[in-house]
Amino acid sequence: MKEGKDRLILKDLISDLAVAKVVGDAGIEVRGLAYHSRDVQAGFLFAAIPGWREDGRKYIPEAIDRGAQVLLVNSFIEEIKITQIIVPEVREALARLAATFYDHPSLSLKVIGITGTNGKTTTSYLIESILKEAGSRPGVIGTINYRYQGQVWPAPTTTPESLDLQRVMQNMRAAGVTEVILEVSSHALDMQRVRACHFDVALFTNLTRDHLDYHRSMEDYFRAKQLLFTQYLGESKKDPRFAIVNLDDPRGAELLRVAAGRKFGYGIKKKGDVWPEEVAESPDGLWCRVQTPRGAYEIASPLIGQHNLYNLLAAISVGEVFQIPIPAIRKGLRELDRVPGRLELIKGEEGVRVFIDYAHTEDALARALATLRQIYPGRLLVVFGCGGDRDKGKRAKMGQVAAWGSDLAIVTSDNPRTEDPLAIISEIEEGLRVVKAQKHSAADLLKQVNLLDQNPHYVIIPDRREAIDFAIRLAQPNDVVLIAGKGHENYQIIGPERIHFDDREEAERALGLKKERKNL
Structure with missing residues (x-):
């Protein structure tokens, strides 16, 4: 499949840049563009983007070793001998160069x-x-x-x-x-x-x-x-x-x-x-x-x-x-009868409706709960958590929304990333306490199915697989289970690792176990 022009002369490539200073050979041929040093090949231009977490200038030596002939930078680097294009904003310049390279x-x-x-x-x-x-x-x-x-x-x-x-x-x-x-x-x-x-x-x-x-x-x-x-x-x-x-x-x-x-x-x-x-x-x-x-x-x-x-x-x-x-x-x-992970119905045979939704903000969670509450008459159970290394201010708010909108909020892990999952859950729990939600143990709820009344209730199950299994096991015919937060995602990020985890697969597995328990 064609991927733009095979090469461009540098002076033609930078013709759309309003402000650019070239130090070196403006007549050099540019064979490709890259902003990751690992993607650089011989004759490429490397854009050293000042990143949110890391500065692309750190990777200039590796880019040169891989064959970069031109650098796109926001200030001149004295010790570098290859051609440099100096611009006020590397990101803006890269966007314009990319559009030109791929012929708009x-x-x-x-x-x-x-x-x-x-x-x-x-x-x-x-x-x-x-x-x-x-x-x-x-x-x-x-x-x-x-x-x-x-x-x-x-x-x-x-x-x-x-x-x-x-x-x-x-x-x-x-x-x-x-x-x-x-x-x-x-x-x-x-x-x-x-x-x-x-x-x-x-x-x-x-x-x-x-x-x-x-x-x-x-x-x-x-x-x-x-x-x-x-x-x-x-x-x-x-x-x-x-x-x-x-x-x-x-x-x-x-x-x-x-x-x-x-x-x-x-x-x-x-x-x-x-x-x-x-x-x-x-x-x-x-x-x-x-x-x-x-x-x-x-x-x-x-x-x-x-x-x-x-x-x-x-x-x-x-x-x-x-x-x-x-x-x-x-x-x-x-x-269009379905969108992956957007109030996606997981079909089971036990009279329980299970929905998977990407709702990971208070507004989205509130809307999903309100929709299910309006349409279905049974009890509404929600499994949810909050992502780590993301906006901490929404955690307590999501706890409140879950308590107000459901019969039982089951608080669990989402993508904790580098944070302690229990610390995230603790911040969610602050919101549940504000609305005076009653805390239960999973064991008590399984033993006494009528513990839930019109007041808000919640349970904490940090392991997401266990939380999904518990919600579906607890659900009775005509109940609705909403598993919120990850939607279409087929992974969970724990620390630096991304492991396979799909809410849809877990819901299907839990529905299968529910059927097996019923047949025992």
């Missing part, structure tokens, strides 16, 4: 960028389904995977580094992809990974607390999200280009005021360009009659919950701005 693939594709705390992944699946029904060949770059034309790769990050992003888009273009649906994280926006990416659509789902281990405040977090609509959409060479915003979000109106391009709003409470006149919900999914600029039409989806109604409206909005035929929109929404 985003200019040949329709690019839909989706940002927001929650809903990005489901919305990307819905848009993909609509585009396929319309006869297009979409590619997706997102949290679960990168995929196009029947090919799928695991996603190491939601939004790739700029060099990788441009390479993937070039490969998509070469494979005949017509649209790229790109989940754009706040980290990617802040780190300029989508610089030199020309968007047709910027879409905002919502903003709630997350990533405050990286962003200094909610205001800083919002400013990062806003960049997609101001800086990046503003720099896009596409015409027309659209800013699509959830008007019900408290930040929606503010974002729409400052956004570049044509402005388009959707909502449930606020009637923008797209809004539902009537809504019906059942265990079988959602139905609504939606008003659009092209008139009203009915849509149905197997997805459940008000949060998914917002995702449906977002996808419909993209269909509207692209003037996709209404039958394709309706069929695309109807045909």
Whole structure:
């Protein structure tokens, strides 16, 4: 598969850089780009990115040993003898160089960028389904995977580094992809990974607390999200280009005021360009009659919950701005029956419904619990934890949400990383104590099935496998078990190691054990 130009003369490669000083030979041939020293080959340019945890300059000697002929740096290095390009911002310059090296693939594709705390992944699946029904060949770059034309790769990050992003888009273009649906994280926006990416659509789902281990405040977090609509959409060479915003979000109106391009709003409470006149919900999914600029039409989806109604409206909005035929929109929404790890039902035979969900913020967890509580009449048990080396401020809040929204909160480990799992659980437990949730032992709950009343209750089981098994073992016919936090992930990070762990597999195993116990 073609991966851009085989080589470029350095002076041509840097032609899009507004500020750059070349120390050395500007006529040298550049055979490739890299920002990891291990990826450098003979004749490559190495970008020494000042990282969040490590400085790329540390790896310059290794890059040179591997054959680097050019360095991209933010200050001159006296002892280095190869050609240096000195720029104010290495990340921005790398993004522009990557776009030039791969011949600006985003200019040949329709690019839909989706940002927001929650809903990005489901919305990307819905848009993909609509585009396929319309006869297009979409590619997706997102949290679960990168995929196009029947090919799928695991996603190491939601939004790739700029060099990788441009390479993937070039490969998509070469494979005949017509649209790229790109989940754009706040980290990617802040780190300029989508610089030199020309968007047709910027879409905002919502903003709630997350990533405050990286962003200094909610205001800083919002400013990062806003960049997609101001800086990046503003720099896009596409015409027309659209800013699509959830008007019900408290930040929606503010974002729409400052956004570049044509402005388009959707909502449930606020009637923008797209809004539902009537809504019906059942265990079988959602139905609504939606008003659009092209008139009203009915849509149905197997997805459940008000949060998914917002995702449906977002996808419909993209269909509207692209003037996709209404039958394709309706069929695309109807045909998507599941999104991996997003309220994904694990089928069992014991009368217990088990759902796997990626909810790892207080807002997402609250929405998932509220959805299941509204639809299903049985008791609601939730298994959840909080990730280590991430925003500590949300842990107690998630404990409160779990206690308020369920009949029993089962607190366990998520991805503890380098933190002590018990210390994380202790911080979650602070929130449970605030709402005066009653603590139990697992043994007592198994012996006395009627201990749970209308008050909040919780139990601590640090081992995630044991916690899932306990929840499903405790559940009675018509009960619902929500296993939250990891969703589609098939690993658990403990210390520096990533081990295989899949909530879906564990739920299936526990359901099988439940059946075996019943048959004894």
